[in-house]
Amino acid sequence: MRIELRDGVLHTDGAPGLLATADYPYYRDHPSVWRERLRTLRDATGIRVVTSYFPWRHHQPDPDTPPDFTGATRPDRDLLGYLRICQELGLSVIAKPGPFIHAETNYGGLPDWICPLNNDQVEPSLDARGHTVRWSGSRRGADGKVERWPLPAPLGAHFASRVGDWLRAVGKEVLQATTAPDGPVVLVQIANEGLFTDGALPLWAYDYSTPGLDFFRAGLREHYGSLDAYNEIHGTDHADWTGIEPPREQYAAGAAVGLGEQLAYADWGRYQADLLAEAYHTWTEALGPSVPVLVNLNPPAGEHHALDDWLARVRPERWNGIEYGFTNWMGVVSTSRDAHARYVVAAKRAPGPNLEENWGFSELYDRAYAAGATSFHQSLLALAAGATGINVYTGVATSGWGDDLDIMHAAPYPDCPPIDAQGRATAKAGTVRMLADFFDAHGAEFLAARPATGPTWGLYAPYAAIAAWAPADDLSGPACGRPLRAFHERMRSEGRDYRILDLESAAPGLLAEHPHLVLHGGAFMHAHVQQLLADHLAAGHRVELTGDVPHLDERLRPCALLADALRAAAPAEAAVDPGPVRVLTGHADAYWRTVGPGPDSTSDSGYLTVLVQSDNEGPVTIALSLGERAATVTVESAQGGAAVLRIADGELDDFLVTGLNAYLASAVTPAVTLDGHAVRADVPSDLARVRGVLRTLTH
Incomplete structure (x- = not known):
């Protein structure tokens, strides 16, 4: 079996497919339930690819002892046994060895012994003011709150050495024996949402440590060629590269910012992008995987400068073989225009899959996620905006971890996923199943559509x-x-x-x-x-x-x-081309992808995605150009719901539409109509037609 990522799309033996995955944090459950939970996840949701972090702190709590991947020191460390179960159940795996994973674990999954507080050989990461960059540690202070511990400088020599040891151990002892075609591992994800869940932080948030600034100045030397050239361009007179300081403060309103100073800001943005690329490649080289490697960038944050921070730092074109992926943890997009915009930009920045969509956490994030319609809407938005895959994070509730892994959260983790803590399929499992089945049937065509x-x-x-x-x-x-x-x-x-x-x-x-x-x-x-x-x-x-x-x-x-x-150039025409799809009634967004050899204007086949906003009232009506024909599509969906319709040769084919959103107390008898031809459920429910078979889900 040959695994490739081409333009962000997974190809298996040359055949493209949409990547549908679900996360299972095996390290939070007792090994006695691994097989049952995975089997239920597979059978209830139709998902065939599992994503799993490998927490460094879990497998190597002692710096002087090699990592345990066999369960020799504790049964829940039997990673090889877990992967063997995945293979026996016909499940592929995306391996995620960090080194930092977040995943609501103590110190982001880093072992305590790599923290600068506990190891004076580890240099801390610094922000523009020289303060240490911090993350939740693994103990509570006198006030009962979890202590904030300094994070390592990513390029610090001792940290880099120990990270290399960890990743080489994962590569040699885990991946070599479990990578496809002989094992279940088909992809590897390196790092987490930047390096330390920091991809969306301001440009002044990190890394101003000595090794970080050494790398920054080395980049200046490479970019400008000589110190004389740097000084001439920037209007400076530095006698040595070490005298060049990075920007540390935002400029004041109304301040005249010279061109040399502007270039200095641009230099720092380039360093931020190169820092990600350097860590990604160094860590991947240590791991040595034989399958493609991708990352999961978090979307931009919400401050006025945050989109610029993110666009300056996230430069997939500089990663040279490391593939792009993203996550979504910024809010309910059917309610918030800001969250919607940031999510869409993340999906459009480069081709790649959504690697973490919130399907399980309502208490920790937003109560709206108790309803499957919220995550269904967001998964379809990701695909409509350009994503090449979707993820259920997490697919299974867990309850078997100790304080050494997570002192912050009570069981179950998470509180409302498709499979609950007793191993039972919830209503969300049926919603995920509709998605998985639809894109199993049509995913390759959907991704190929324009x-x-x-x-x-x-x-x-x-x-x-x-x-x-x-x-x-x-x-x-x-x-x-x-x-x-x-x-x-x-x-x-x-x-x-x-x-x-x-x-x-x-x-x-x-x-x-x-x-x-x-x-x-x-x-x-x-x-x-x-x-x-x-x-x-x-x-x-x-x-x-x-x-x-x-x-x-x-x-x-x-x-x-x-x-x-x-x-x-000739003066541009002021007229606005309305495009082939327009929302006529209702508060919703519509996306159209065309299928066929001809240009968009002549195609009468494709996929129409309709994203219904949380405040919508009544049916959504859409004008759609199908070749030479002006068609009308009507979608009756729950508030905050969504639909995707396959239209083949001008006729309605398979589709998905949500009619229930319990969080909003919205219950609609769902229907889709194309030019008067309607398919309608009998009762409020979710409605699907996949491979011509109609099904309803009443939850």
Whole structure:
């Protein structure tokens, strides 16, 4: 069996498929229930791929003792036995060895002995003020609260050495014996949501430690070539690279930020991206897997600067073989426009699967997640926005861990997943089963279908790295995140989908697939990016630029390639193309993906995804262009629910639609209608047709 990830899509022996997974934290359950829980998860949900973290602190609590993967020191450490059960049950596995895992474990799954408090050889990670970066530890203080412990500097020599030892042990003692085709492990996830669940933190949050700054300055040397070149471009007179300090403070409102200072902010943003890439590659090299490696970035946070922080740091194009994936823990997207926007940006940033969708936690996060409709809505949104897979986190409730693993949370963990703590399938299992069955039947076709998109956001990451340090109301300089958020809202209000394209890494031929680019400018821009955009305009395409028009290149030399091309371009048409799908009535979003060899305008086959907002009242009516025909689709769904419809040759085929949302006390007799042809349930329920077979789920 040959496992590959191509453009974020899982291929098995060359055949593509949508990656549907569920997490099981084996380390929180007694080994005596592993087989039963996994069998129930498989049979009740239809999921065939399990994701599992391997907590370092669980398998190696003593620094002077090798990790235990066989249960020799304690039965619940028998990782090899757990993976053997997965294989016997026909379940594939995504292995997640950290080193940091979060997963609501003490110290994020790191062993206590690697903490700088307990090991003076470990350098702590520092923020811009020189304070240690902290995470919840594994003991309570005198006030009864869990202590906050300093995290290691990711590039510190001793920490890097011990991480390498851990990952090499996992690779040699676990993965070599369990990797496909002879074992169940088909993919590996490295790290967690950045490095230490920090992918969405501000750019000034880390890492200003000595090893971090050494890496930063080494990157400057490589980028600029010589100190003289650096000084000339930045307007400085440093005598040595060690004299270069990174930015540490946001600039004041109304402050004049010189171009040299702007470049310094861009340098720090590049360091943040390179820090992720360096750790990912170093850790992967130590692990030595023979299957693809991916990561799970958390989406942007909610502060005014957070989208810029994230866009500057998250640069999948720089990872060279490490694949993109993401998670969702920022709120209920059917209720919050902010959560919706951040979730969509994460799904669109690069092709890859959603590796953690909240299906199990209501008490810990939001009561809305007690209803399966909330997670169903979000899973469909992820796929509509560009994700190549979905995840149920977690699939099974557990109750068998000790304080050495987690002192913060009471059993069960989590409180409302598809399989409860007694091993019984809940109503959510049926909802997951509908999803799994639908995309087992149609996932490859769905992923191959072409999203019907309008303009593309042109991402120029140096602008994000600068804008992250700007005050909330200051857009006088280069900008990226806030204009992107405004662009997102504009597209949503116009009923149009969009894509995100990284301009620094884009090849000339790729731009032709994005005939209408939108971006916010600044005083400088890489010369090769300006040339790409100028050629794009010369080819008759459109570049919509707000803000300043660049007149300098990346070394602050005069460069008017883009300015000249914009002046020479024909005036852009002001008319807005409404696209092939429009919501006529109801509060909802609609996404259309076309199937077939012809252009979007001639296709009468595809997938329509309808995301119903929590405040919607009544049916949602959608105008849909099916080839030369103007069709009308009506979806009757619960508030906060969703639907996905397969339309084949202009006719309604398989579909999923939710009619129940217990959290909102919304119960609707669900129905889908295409040009008067309706399929309706008899009672309030969830309704599905998969491979032509109609089924209802009344919970």
